[in-house]
Amino acid sequence: MDPEALFDTALARLPLIAILRGIEPHEVVPIGEALVGAGWRLIEVPLNSPQPLESIAGFAHSFGDALVGAGTVLNIAQVRDVHAAGGRLVVAPNFEAAVVREAVRLGMVCLPGVATPSEAFAALAAGASGLKLFPAEMIPPAAVKAMRAVLDASVRLFPVGGITTANASAYRAAGATGFGVGSDLFRPGTSAAAVSANAVRWAAA
Numbered sequence: 001m002d003p004e005a006l007f008d009t010a011l012a013r014l015p016l017i018a019i020l021r022g023i024e025p026h027e028v029v030p031i032g033e034a035l036v037g038a039g040w041r042l043i044e045v046p047l048n049s050p051q052p053l054e055s056i057a058g059f060a061h062s063f064g065d066a067l068v069g070a071g072t073v074l075n076i077a078q079v080r081d082v083h084a085a086g087g088r089l090v091v092a093p094n095f096e097a098a099v100v101r102e103a104v105r106l107g108m109v110c111l112p113g114v115a116t117p118s119e120a121f122a123a124l125a126a127g128a129s130g131l132k133l134f135p136a137e138m139i140p141p142a143a144v145k146a147m148r149a150v151l152d153a154s155v156r157l158f159p160v161g162g163i164t165t166a167n168a169s170a171y172r173a174a175g176a177t178g179f180g181v182g183s184d185l186f187r188p189g190t191s192a193a194a195v196s197a198n199a200v201r202w203a204a205a
Contacts, residue, residue, distance in 0.1 A: 003109045006041075006065075013039055013041055014039045015177055017044055019046065020045050020055075021048070021071070021188075023055055024049075034193070034196035034199060036065075037199075038199035042089070044070065045068075045071065046072040054085075056086060056087045069087035069089025072093060073092045079099055079103050088107070090110045091111045094112065095113060096112070100128050104126075110128050112126075113134040114132070117151075121151075133157055135160070141171050144175055157175060157177050160180035169205075181202055
């Protein structure tokens with residue numbers, strides 16, 4: 001299945017992206033099994049994690065029906081490294097047109113970070129698959145609703161940063177497609193059992 005189709009399938013199942021900042025390669029299989037068991041199929045390993053490319057390769061090899069990739073992707077070289085490791089998802093905290101275009105050229109799903117309508121339209125023009133609204137602490141539900149009003153209805157919006165099960169419903173009502181979930185799901189040292197419990201709690205929410 002091509003990455004865009006895999007993305008659509010994963011979103012239809014559960015529109016949540018697991019942000020596993022700080023995960024180590026030996027944790028990939030147990031953490032991956034916990035996530036997949038709870039219905040998660042979108043997995044992001046930020047590049048400032050230990051040995052991130054090794055972890056990405058492990059996820060891609062072990063969980064073929066998941067869309068796996070990297071976060072904190074800041075330049076073209078990193079896009080290529082993620083692709084070579086088997087990653088098919090590129091997420092960034094910022095919008096850099098060259099990064100988006102390279103990801104698109106390689107057939108990857110790309111979610112650049114934006115915080116304004118100007119950035120949003122520029123990112124979409126560059127070929128972005130969707131938009132990471134970051135940091136969501138600066139983009140409350142009212143701002144998401146305003147952005148949704150001017151963007152095409154098909155544009156996928158993912159608030160990231162400070163999203164919890166308590167405020168997620170307000171963002172969804174405002175037009176968010178889904179969310180990236182980080183420390184409320186996983187942080188260094190979190191056991192697979194705890195990740196499973198967190199993943200189930202989020203899926204239910």
